[in-house]
Amino acid sequence: GDSVTQMEGPVTLSEEAFLTINCTYTATGYPSLFWYVQYPGEGLQLLLKATKADDKGSNKGFEATYRKETTSFHLEKGSVQVSDSAVYFCALRLSNNNDMRFGAGTRLTVKP
């Protein structure tokens, strides 16, 4: 069935390091892809999205490109900050529009 697999955490980086969190998906049809972020004590917030192949979503220095050929949507940031410490979830929206499927989440800790 349709699903999302993302890189297991936790991930610990030093400030200004490069970040990659891998996400791959399995889906029938052409899903939309999303990255959500969950800061401590808060709800999930949309970070970025891409709705078709080769689209690049970007926000707050984060980027992810919808790669149909590798069924991937990896999250990247060139220079992380302590304030980026959070749990990141990759998700897809099914072609039937009804619900979203989430990965297990990757916890990122950025140390000063």
Add this chain to the structure above:
Amino acid sequence: DTGVSQNPRHKITKRGQNVTFRCDPISEHNRLYWYRQTLGQGPEFLTYFQNEAQLEKSRLLSDRFSAERPKGSFSTLEIQRTEQGDSAMYLCASSPSPTRNTEAFFGQGTRLTVV
């Protein structure tokens, strides 16, 4: 508009008791979703509403669970005869239209602990 609101934020209950959670979506959003999130996992879909109609239920939603959205605005999720395995964060989300390009807006969740 302050976003999706969920109440209560935390609930501790004894096994076997019934609990009810409330979700107020963003106004004008006709889609409302319930998810469950356990520790170390991503949200798992439970059910969703299009206005007042409940259109889909996950197999995760056992007979002890029931959800309503009587006037197409707020929604309630009730769990009867709670079990320890029901302990989780229950998330509500809403979205403005049923297009594949639309993200869901999440509330802060209700954390349920069954003791």
